[in-house]
Amino acid sequence: MILKKDAENSVEATPKGSTKPHLTAGQQSVLDALQHQPQPLSAQALHGLMRCQQPIGLATIYRALDALKLLGLVQHRVTLTGETLYSAVKHDHHYLTCLQCGVSVPVDTCPVKELEAHLQGARSFRIYYHTLEFFGVCDRCEA
Amino acid sequence: MILKKDAENSVEATPKGSTKPHLTAGQQSVLDALQHQPQPLSAQALHGLMRCQQPIGLATIYRALDALKLLGLVQHRVTLTGETLYSAVKHDHHYLTCLQCGVSVPVDTCPVKELEAHLQGARSFRIYYHTLEFFGVCDRCEA
DNA sequence: TCAGGAATGATAATCATTATCATATTGCAA
């Protein structure tokens, strides 16, 4: 997957420094759908879900998710099977994932906030979100 | 990627509770190669690197990496382009990744240790490793 | 109202990873 020809031109759909980013119709739909979802969702799952209401292309969903990620409105994580799951940026969601069966259980504590703030200042990065995941083997798989 | 037919039988190449896991030749080579590498590496990069020394199939590398992960000897993380990078489990390696250009810069602080220990006790999981990643936009991309 | 740029959808292409299967290797019992 080293195919990224037109990565840069896809971002400025929105006026540069405007305070309220003004999303496109597709982006807004995708964001709404995600915000009504209690669980992180793959792009394809989202597609299946959304096409029932209003017709929308899969490519548009992928594009919208990318744009929303760059706006700091959506975050992602990758499962062991290689699917990318997206969720609206709200509260942190962290996981404990079994390397064998792949189950993920949520972890609600998050000790990263301060470090994030620190990095924010020290590095030349604007930080939008972080992921924290624990990998191991669950009891059922170890038996 | 929901194809996992023979996931369960691939693990017990090694006697159950034995203290020293006894790796296969392939697994040992892969582990050695990883341990001599300062940076996390993709399976394919590893393949290119290793086949110069001793001939080894790509499939074997993928299998070895999976097995080593389950032994807690190797850890992984997924880049924005969807490649999985592997590294020998030593010290924590965390990253700050630009959502636009994809550069990853290492972060050396890690505030997660205690939480990991806590989870280890509370949950029915044996934790092998964790990943902590920050996503945002680097200065160069923001300009 | 019109032109040009962006967004969208359908679909083909990409490519990291898995599955398959034939062969080689290993460990173990006799």
Added chain:
DNA sequence: TTGCAATATGATAATGATTATCATTCCTGA
């Protein structure tokens, strides 16, 4: 040590999530 059964390996085909392409539609500002 021999033979067998189980496992490991390699080459390669298949898979499937994601991207690229391109023709068309939608906006937006002059």
